[in-house]
Amino acid sequence: MTDPLNWTVQEDDGHAVVTVRGHLDLAGSPRLRTALLKCLAEQPDALLVELSAAEFADDTVFSLFTAVTRQAARWPGTPLLICAPAPEIAAMLGRGRYGRMPVYASVAEGRSAVADGRVVVPSISDQLLPIAGAVRHARNMATEACLRWNLPELVGPAALVTSELVSNAVEHAGTTITVEFKRRTRHLHVMVRDGSTGEPIPRDPGAEAMPGRGLMLVSKIALQWGWLPTRDGKVVWAALAVTP
Template sequence: MAVHCDVRSDGHTLVASPIGRLQLTDVVPLRDSLLKCLAEQPEALLIDLARLHVEQPLALAVFTTTLRQAARWPGTPVLLFGPPPRTRDLLISGAYQQLPLAADLASARARLSDGRRVIPVIREDLLPATGSTRHARDVVTDACLCWDLPDLVAPASLIVTELVANAIDHAHTMMALRVSLRTRYLSIAVRDGSTDPPVPEGSDQPDVARGRGLLLVSSVADHWGWLPSEGGKVVWAALRREP
C-alpha cells in the first residue's frame, strides 16, 4: 500500500501523519506532501510516525530532505515523534541519528516550548494588479525599518518587486505576501494560486517584457526557491542579516 499523509492543524502547528509501508517509491509523493506543509509556514511541523512502517530504510532520507528545506526556508522547526520500535531503531542509528526525535506528541510539544520564540511576521494580501508591486515595496520597507534593518531596504524592495510582478504576469491570482524575521535571515515569500513552477528567464525562454526577472532575485538573495502549496505555490527568498 502506498504511503498517504494525513495533515491536521493543532493551533499554529501542523501535525503530519504518514500512513502505510514506506518504500523508495513513496519518497517523492511523501516529500511533496511534507513540503506543502512547510509552504503553509506553520510555527512548527510535527511528524507522527506511529502508523508508518519502514520496508526500505533508505526511504527515510525523505525526512532529511524535509529538514534541510525547513532550515533554508521558512525556518520552521520539524520534529518526528512516536515511531514503532523498528523505525525508532533505524532513526537512532546510522545516517538518521541526527533527526530530531521525540517519544510522543506531548514530548514533541515540550521540546518546542523549550526552544520556541516569537517570530516577527508581517502579512498582506495583494491583488493581481500592477499597483501591488508598489504596495509590496512599501510593506517590505516598513518591515525593514521597524526591525532596524535599513541596509536591507534596497535589496528586499527589489526582490519583492520581482516576486510580486512575476505572480501578476504569470499566475493572475490573488497573492499573499509574508515578510518574517529569523535569527539569521529576513525572509520574503509570495504565495499565489498557480501550480506552475517559476522559471528564471534565460536565453532559451526570452521574456522581453520582464527582462531580468527571477535571475535578478537569484543574484541578490542569499537563497531563493519555491514550494508547492495547497492550490498553488510559494516563491521565497532570504537575505542574510548583518551580525
C-alpha cells in the first residue's frame, strides 16, 4: 500500500523548502502544483523541492515540475531546484523532455548552489510608504534597473507599468509597499506587494475616474501580468519581454 501524498513547507534563510512525501500521481498533481505556486507568491530567493521520500506513479507527473518552473521563470523569477530525487528520477528530470531542470543530490547541495551564485537572479527592491512621492521613486527604480541590466529599450515600458501598479497600491491599499525588479534571461519582472487582500480588477479605460483603469494599460504593455494572495496581503506582477 502506498503512502498518501503530503508535503511540508519550511522557510530557510530566504528560501522555501518543500518536502514531498508519499505517492504522487496525476490526481494529486494539481494540489501539489497549487502549493508550489503559493510558495512562489511569497517570492523566496529560491524554491527547493525535496523528493527523497516521494514515490511516482509514472513519469507523466513530472510535467508538474516543468509547468511550475515555467511559471516561476515568468514570475516571480524564482529559481526552482529539484533536490534529492532517486537516481532514476534524477536522470529523467535531467533529460530535454522535462526542460533539464536543475537537479541536486541533496537540499544542502541546492542551498550551496544558491549561496555561491550558481543559481542567482539579479534583483532590485525597496519599501515605500503609501504617499504621492512613492510613484516617482518607483519609476526611478524601474529606470535604474533597466540601465543597470543594459535594457534601455524597456526603460519607458517598465517605468509606465511600475507607475500604474504602485499608483494602484497607494490609492487602494494604503499600506507599506514593496517594489521589486528581477532580471531573467527572457523577462524583466516588476512586482508590487501591499497589505491589502482586495483583488485588482481591470476596468474599462473609457470609464471616467474609475479605479483599475491603469491595469488595462498594464495588460497592453506587459507580456503577462497577474496577482496572487500572500500571507499578509497580495502581490501584483508583470513580465516584460527582453529583446534577444
